[in-house]
Amino acid sequence: MSRAFLSHSSKQKNLVRNIANNLGKGQCVFDEFEFESGMPILGEILKGLKSTELFVLFISDDSLNSEWVQQEISEAKNILDNGYQKSIYPILIDRSLNVGDDKRIPSWLKKYLLKAITDHFLITKKIKQRLRELSLEHNPSFKAKESLFVGRNEMLDQLESKIYSIGDFKPHSIIVSGMVGIGRRTFLKNALKWVKKIQEFYEPIYITLDTKDSIEDFIIKVQDFEDRTSSESLEQLQSLSFEEKIEEAKSLLVKVKSSNEFIFIIDFGCVIKPSKKVANWYLKLIEDSQFKNLLTLNIVSRFRPSTNFLRKQKSVINFHLNTLSDKDTEKLFVKYLTLLGHDLLEKDAQEVLSILNGVPAQTHYAVEFIHDYGIIEAKKNKQDIIDFGETQVFYLIESIRKKGNFEFDFLVLLSNFEFVSYEILYSIIEDEDKVNNTLEDFYIAGVFDLVGANKEYIKVHYPIADYLKRSKAKLKPEFRDKIRSFIKKFVTQSSHREEYDDISQLLLNVKGAILEGHNLPEKYYIPSFILKTVVEHYYNGKYRNVIKLIDKVLDKKRRLDNDLIREFQYWLCLSLAREKDDRFEIEIQNISGADFYYLHGFYYRFIKRLGDSQYYLEKALQKNPNFQRAKRELVNVKLMKEDYQGALKLAKENYENQKLNAFHIQAYFICLTRKQYLSREDKLKINDLFKNMERSYDFRAKGIIAVMKGEFAYYVEKDIPKSVRLLQECVRSNPENHYSVKALREIYTKCGMLEPLNTLKSKYRTQLETFDV
Template sequence: MAKAFLSHSSKDKELVEKIATQLGKNNCHYDKFTFEAGKLTLDEIFKGLADTDVFVLFISETALKSEWIEREIIQAKILSTDKRIDRIFPLIIDKSIHHSDERIPDWIRKPYNLRYFDNEVIILKKIRQLLRESNFKQFAHLREINDLFVGRNDIMQEFERKMINIENTKPTCIIASSFFEGMGRRTFLKNGLNKTRIIDKWYEPIPLSIGTKESIEDFLYKLNFVELTPEIFEKNFANESLQSKIELGREYIKKFVETGEILFVIDEGSIVLPNHTLVGWFKDIISAPELKNQVCICLISKFKPYGPNIKKLGNVLNFQVNELSQEDTQTFFIQYLSIIRQSIKSEDIKFFLQYLKGIPGQIIYAANLIDSIGVIDAKTYVNDIEEFDELRALSILEFLKDDLLSRQMLIALSKFEIISYDLVFKIFGEREAVYKSIQRLFDLTLFFSVSSTHDYLKLNTSISDYINRSKLELDKSTSERIREVAKEAIQKPLELTESSDYSEFLFTLETMIKEGRSIPSKYLIPSFVLKSIVKEYNDRQYKTVVQLCVKLLENEDKFDFQIIRETRIWLCLAYCRKQNEKLFDEIKYFNNQDDESQIDYHFLLGFYYRNGDKMDEAESHFLEVLDIDENHSRTKRELVNVYLRKGEYMKALGWAKDNYNRFRTNILHIQAYFTCLIKKIEKTEFDLNKINELLENASKSLDKKAADVYRQMQAEFDFYIRNDSQKAITSLTESLKINSNNYFAFRALFEIYKRKNMMFEIEELMKKYPDLIEFE
């Protein structure tokens, strides 16, 4: 792989060492890394230069006076002339040096665009881009993969038509939206910008990730790790006005524009909201007059913004990135197989094509699977390839079942919004096996990189959500190591500085909240604390949730409306769980006339009554929600619970079927649909086939609850289909012996005893498991 030689004065070592550390030992020649101790001679330097693809010259006053650097420059010119060094990258890092300084050799000063750089992240990005170009030249398949873009002719023509117009205007923000990952939104944007000559083919944009519960404060902190302004770390965003934070955001974007950079923001629902509106603070940032008529931000969005609202803004373009056509799917699949040097028979290509749905990520996944395990074994995964959107995570975890390190790493990384390599190595150790596991997960397209002063990884949201929803557990040693890392972290003061590892900062903050430690008031920011609120809620620590939400709401006027709304929702949910009547005061916030508020208002009331076992009242409010939004998925899930609780299985059936079809790996949806079908008096052949399918899916589920649910489903199958009540009762009784908290087994056994009119057995069951009675 390509290497960079970092030519610098010893007085500039502080900056250069940061760059070298981020590039890594295998990607650069830097004296501390590659020259043997005591052997920093001209021979050693020339040896390093001879193994160099990119010569990086850090120009400063002391560098221009150095004889060593002068010799490095002379040798670099010789090697460049002989085509043995691919690229020269001179950059000024000293404000006192002008680009016309005659001490800079003519062959560097005249042809190269010498500029002053004071941003280590931008320097790092430029070097990586040059290394990437060199790698593409050396390894043709890398470039082929990078350049692979098939089809999408209609949307690309629309992009060109809107970007090349009579008025010669350019949008400030371009949005590429698709609910599903792996649709090729980033590739589409990069190709579109290249075709309209906004960027060249080598350009790699700066990626920034904004998670589901983040806001302008996260945006600013993450930008600050790219374009460093140390004073930002001194600011107290908990007390800063929202307008001042918007002004800061504008200033940051202007800095990127001045250096010719474009931000690629990967948004998971905090900028383009689930209700298809653009969040207020982001609209205000991109409306700055100084940003007009130039592409500053590309937004890779999960949700499609509402068209008329986007049109009103006038400075935003939106493109919906849909599936490839059948013809383009075939072309993409064949070309990708060719690039990765996989030659398979035409009948095998036809076999896989029937399961591919035109999602580039799915096509790449299928091709990489063939490359990893061969055509014959890959064919056994076709059902998972077909159900790529929902079953991909299950398929990957099954695929990694014998690779315990990669599997544990995947589960561990799902606990972090972003995670640095440094933190990965603290948990798993910096060893060859860990590097190989990271590479394997990259090959499965499970990560993307986030630029900053540290190298960060971000796990694909669909994988992360599946792992967390299934409550997959880490092994004992990994859990213990994470606890040790947390213990070490909280011994230090919680402070965000220019040298901070942002992922470790968030991890420390979360650990402190979990342990009930006080945190500095400046970090009591909703988007920071909301991540912990959700985890505490899922751990049933409702008292902690209430305390945190109430604390955040003390300064609600300092934060964006949407993040405060989210905080109030979690506060209300905790009140519902605890059956706290303070809910009725808090819920007034949502009792407005707009549809979104009415949905939240009725959903929360329905949830309160459902938790209070008042099923008629719960049903009434949930139906109010569906009158406004017939596709509200959370309400559908709750209605199924209500009807199952009331024993109205046929009412629950339609909702349960819909929930299952949307989320086929969710064990509770599998169970609910199964329960409705199994309780039908007259079952069709379709019903029986579906019951068997649900049993099979439950048996494959990795969810923590899956074993208990599967045993319950098997017992109910024995009772309702095979009419073997004794086998069912024995199986459920054994399940309760294995796990005395197994509510699923208790509920099923209670129902069977009731149907058999076994009143004595019901009485004994309730005596033996009194803690489970409240569920019935």
């Protein structure tokens, strides 16, 4: 871990002593730790500076009058002039100072002194985060990857021409869209550098928002820029109308602008919807004249806004990133190889280049594979590189699992949080060095991002968290007990708690308390927090709890964003359908578009009106041909109707798009094995399906593959005794698995085995004859 030198005046001793004690001797140079009694001589100070990676300057009226501190400021300027900008960290701790007018403060230093902080806990937190960043940057792999940027020159020129045009209307905000791994954040940072909005080493404020978030989450996360969220501000937020929330967001954004900061929202469907619509609150923010031409708020999105929106909306400029050209892919590949110290033979380099698809993340993966295992292994495992987008998560998690139990348990812990602070992790594991070392390895491997005003929160990448969630990876009992103790403490203090210095802890406690059925003060029922809880209840099968919570929230819909209201209504309809509640027919009237037809199809499947279900699902796909949930559901219904030939084409398409999805594997397998004649190609494909089911993330995959073996014995090998034996064993070992019961019943029926069929029916009353994942 890097160390910090704490430069201060004698009058600041008490504050800095608290900070030094919080950091510990191993992480800082503080005169009482390092120097002998008496005033340290300049030589000792310089020696202390040279033995540390971060120079922290505490700026106040007293320090500016200190001869020692002035000499240290001069030394800091020397460090800066030598190109070590990230090694300087000035902190303003005196609210009385007028930084702009104070002539004792050198002009180069003023730009760092954005706002005063006097709380030793918060200062410690910021110093620790800066030390972590420095430790990562000293890692050669991380440093090499961070410096990479190739291509996109036409887009950079387009932005420059917009910013420096004679016309009145210049963009207020940039939206960079494209698939994960295409280089959206890298492009956005380099674009702002290109037009001189940010400096070389600047790091923006990263905020993550997804489909379950809204303007409330934006406000709370930007409030974190002010370091604490107060109890009063939570109550105020709950009482505001939607329009008042927009005004609150504007006032917070003005503070960000005044501090010369920039926000990058890492968006997973909150601002730019999967439907290509753009959140109204975002538009109201950026269209305000206070943010004209400033690019204070920018979006990194999975989804692209509609062409119609971009044509009409002049305050936004969108760059949609496609794959790199072959030439730029080669540049990136060779540049990264060189930075990591490799020089391949041309024929070896060309062999790897020939399988790259232009996605920067895949190129990074190929180079790192060569770096870790050598070119011979890389050539042997070319298929892994080709399948990178589909299988990268599987291989990454497997590599962590092989490191040991702690690493995998720690990954599962991280993935249980929306986002989490280092402090929570330290309090759960109580071994800071172990946590820091493991996190450094994870970060370099691409497990998570650092987000927040000071990059103080860890957010596991969505595909990894989703994989672990679907595989039902269990949280280690001692970790679970620690989290429950946090929630219990929060519940007892919730009525009189005044401030929250850790937003991730607040979200954890609120969601946990509601899931456990505790009643909390009204201020904690923030709609987007409730929506996250609703989703968790839904996937845990607690549909009545979902309905109850949503009814509570929708009682006060005047205060909600329309997009959030729609999300609640959508989850309400899903839960009513699962419960076969005829109230569904009333609530569905609040839904429009393709979802209206999809939800009808979903509901009719549960009440066994399969013809109606198929009709509505096909209507949903007419409205939205790329509607993945509707495609999956339509295959589901056709399998229930035993229309295997009708389901085959769509089942194949679904599988080709998600080769590790257990439902898609099983559905395609069923369609293939029910064909009257299997070609050689069909048999090879069935073999691939078995292999991919072995690698599937779904927690049911092990049980499903056992059933598939039994069905394969009957439909392909034509071995009835083997098939019956395998499926009977499946039923005995896991009687709750309706796949095995249904498969065995089907074979008993086809073979006219009436006695065992009747026994099976009486013993295992399968409640749903469905392939529902």
